[in-house]
Amino acid sequence: MTMASRFRVTYATLSADNEDLHAWYEEGLETARGWLGRHITPFVNGEDRPGGETFEVHSPVDTSVTLCTVASATTDDVTDAVAAAKAGRSSWGNTDWQERVRVLRAAAEMISDRCAEFAAVMTMEVGKNRLEALGDVEEAADLIRYYCTQMEKNNGFAKDMDKLLDKESTRSVMRPYGVWGVIVPFNYPMALAAGPAGGALVAGNTVVLKPAPQGTFSSALFMDCLRESGVPAEAFHLLPGGDEVGQAIVSHPDVDGITFTGSYAVGMSIYREFATAYPKPVICEMGGKNPTIVTAKADLDLAAQGITRSAFSFSGQKCSANSRVYVEREVYDELLAKILERASSLVMDDPTKRDTFLGPVIEEESVRRYEKAVAHAREAGTIVLGGEVVGQTPDGVQGHYVSPTIVTDLPLEDRLFRDELFLPFLAIAPVDSLEQGLELANDSDLGLTAGFFSTDEAEIQQFFDTIEAGVVYVNRPAGATTGAWPGVQPFGGWKGSGTYGNAGGGLYYVQQFMREQSRTVVA
Numbered sequence: 001m002t003m004a005s006r007f008r009v010t011y012a013t014l015s016a017d018n019e020d021l022h023a024w025y026e027e028g029l030e031t032a033r034g035w036l037g038r039h040i041t042p043f044v045n046g047e048d049r050p051g052g053e054t055f056e057v058h059s060p061v062d063t064s065v066t067l068c069t070v071a072s073a074t075t076d077d078v079t080d081a082v083a084a085a086k087a088g089r090s091s092w093g094n095t096d097w098q099e100r101v102r103v104l105r106a107a108a109e110m111i112s113d114r115c116a117e118f119a120a121v122m123t124m125e126v127g128k129n130r131l132e133a134l135g136d137v138e139e140a141a142d143l144i145r146y147y148c149t150q151m152e153k154n155n156g157f158a159k160d161m162d163k164l165l166d167k168e169s170t171r172s173v174m175r176p177y178g179v180w181g182v183i184v185p186f187n188y189p190m191a192l193a194a195g196p197a198g199g200a201l202v203a204g205n206t207v208v209l210k211p212a213p214q215g216t217f218s219s220a221l222f223m224d225c226l227r228e229s230g231v232p233a234e235a236f237h238l239l240p241g242g243d244e245v246g247q248a249i250v251s252h253p254d255v256d257g258i259t260f261t262g263s264y265a266v267g268m269s270i271y272r273e274f275a276t277a278y279p280k281p282v283i284c285e286m287g288g289k290n291p292t293i294v295t296a297k298a299d300l301d302l303a304a305q306g307i308t309r310s311a312f313s314f315s316g317q318k319c320s321a322n323s324r325v326y327v328e329r330e331v332y333d334e335l336l337a338k339i340l341e342r343a344s345s346l347v348m349d350d351p352t353k354r355d356t357f358l359g360p361v362i363e364e365e366s367v368r369r370y371e372k373a374v375a376h377a378r379e380a381g382t383i384v385l386g387g388e389v390v391g392q393t394p395d396g397v398q399g400h401y402v403s404p405t406i407v408t409d410l411p412l413e414d415r416l417f418r419d420e421l422f423l424p425f426l427a428i429a430p431v432d433s434l435e436q437g438l439e440l441a442n443d444s445d446l447g448l449t450a451g452f453f454s455t456d457e458a459e460i461q462q463f464f465d466t467i468e469a470g471v472v473y474v475n476r477p478a479g480a481t482t483g484a485w486p487g488v489q490p491f492g493g494w495k496g497s498g499t500y501g502n503a504g505g506g507l508y509y510v511q512q513f514m515r516e517q518s519r520t521v522v523a
């Protein structure tokens with residue numbers, strides 16, 4: 001199927017009863033299964049390196065499957081990658097921006113063309129269902145395309161300035177910083193590699209990228225596309241491995257800027273530690289504890305649909321997942337019943353299967369975290385749905401499966417309303433007023449996304465005027481708090497969820513990879 005002819009999946013796609021799309025995915029799955037067992041090594045200055053310690057990546061969908069083996073980058077690999085990226089700054093940074101755009105657009109087309117097989121790898125790799133995985137791969141391509149478009153619309157970010165003298169001319173020119181580190185989380189292994197790396201590269205930086213260990217395969221596929229589309233050897237380097245490889249990148253004095261996406265704790269430590277001798281840009285996109293508020297004037301069916309999708313898609317492992325709901329008391333019982341009806345009919349199974357909504361969580365450690373949250377919920381409140389470690393598919397395939405869980409009757413200050421769990425876990429509470437709902441929603445160190453359901457214009461305006469979050473949605477059944485798309489919903493956090501508030505896939509993102517130079521020439 002060609003790119004032009006196929007049904008386009010985004011995170012707002014509610015269903016896809018599209019035979020061609022599923023046939024395409026299944027073909028991709030066949031291809032992807034043939035790739036299992038790939039050995040992934042550091043890629044430095046155009047060379048595959050042997051690397052150091054090797055680890056295996058197992059599928060959370062079926063833990064008996066080894067997806068790939070990975071040779072971790074050694075200290076020498078990190079040193080050599082940064083040195084090569086530093087040496088290559090000038091050639092890639094001084095390449096015409098139009099040429100950089102051409103090469104990156106070619107990479108984006110390649111990603112879109114291979115979307116089905118890449119999505120199938122990702123399903124087996126992190127457990128996303130078909131639509132979520134197809135969305136992640138397509139978002140990767142669209143993020144790159146969007147940053148290319150921003151370069152084009154802004155003429156490479158070079159502009160003539162005013163004059164004080166006739167003989168004098170001045171241009172403002174945005175220039176790349178140099179070597180850019182990109183550290184990727186497990187949950188969007190392609191989009192959150194391709195977005196920051198694509199932005200940094202098109203702006204003229206050279207990139208050293210560290211994937212999350214669990215998502216190494218997707219990052220390697222992304223790298224294949226960069227290599228094949230003509231990104232030069234010195235401009236992109238892959239450094240797989242664990243946290244220590246990330247630490248080595250962060251502490252390297254020749255890394256000029258960094259984009260980290262991941263947890264609040266790690267992001268804040270990088271934010272504090274990265275710049276030492278002089279200020280350097282550090283973009284940290286961190287966690288969320290995303291609320292939805294539902295008033296008595298809401299369409300409750302719409303609200304139940306949006307909340308259920310946001311809380312349980314990809315098993316709650318999205319930074320944007322809806323994990324707490326505040327409902328005006330008079331509609332609390334009715335909304336809860338509607339959410340329960342929807343959530344209890346979600347299909348949990350092997351996510352490569354067509355009808356699966358929920359796959360597994362990523363790893364054993366997540367299952368332990370789930371057990372702790374469930375034990376606490378039983379003590380502090382009432383579990384009205386789920387609370388079970390299932391551990392296998394209906395066919396008996398062993399994987400990290402846990403049931404979607406809803407808890408009520410918790411004290412409003414309970415930790416389940418505060419801590420990001422990154423699990424299919426939703427806490428719901430009645431509130432006395434919209435004001436109380438807003439106060440509770442904002443009473444968090446995090447401020448990534450938020451949802452609101454009401455048909456009243458004044459209430460909607462009050463929500464917009466008061467809510468402290470970077471990405472907010474009103475009356476959205478496709479996802480109360482999830483599902484931003486490049487060029488449509490700029491995605492970035494406020495407060496402890498993000499550093500600068502210049503959101504990914506938005507108008508002000510690509511500029512962060514550049515600094516201004518004022519160039520005056522007197523004739």
Ligand SMILES: NC(=O)c1ccc[n+]([C@@H]2O[C@H](COP(=O)([O-])OP(=O)(O)OC[C@H]3O[C@@H](n4cnc5c(N)ncnc54)[C@H](O)[C@@H]3O)[C@@H](O)[C@H]2O)c1
Nearest residue numbers: 184185186211212243246247262263266285286287288319
């Ligand atoms: N705001 C966003 O856009 C966004 C998007 C996706 C995920 N997230 C957040 O990411 C988290 C889930 O992802 P995760 O479990 O992979 O996060 P994580 O913080 O555990 O790891 C993220 C990456 O950082 C690396 N790392 C860990 N410690 C490091 C250190 N000290 N120095 C340098 N690198 C280090 C990891 O190896 C991994 O590659 C959640 O908190 C989620 O909300 C945020």
Ligand SMILES: N[C@@H](CCC=O)C(=O)O
Nearest residue numbers: 318319320482483484491
């Ligand atoms: N961009 C995704 C979330 C990415 C974080 O995990 C969304 O909008 O749902």
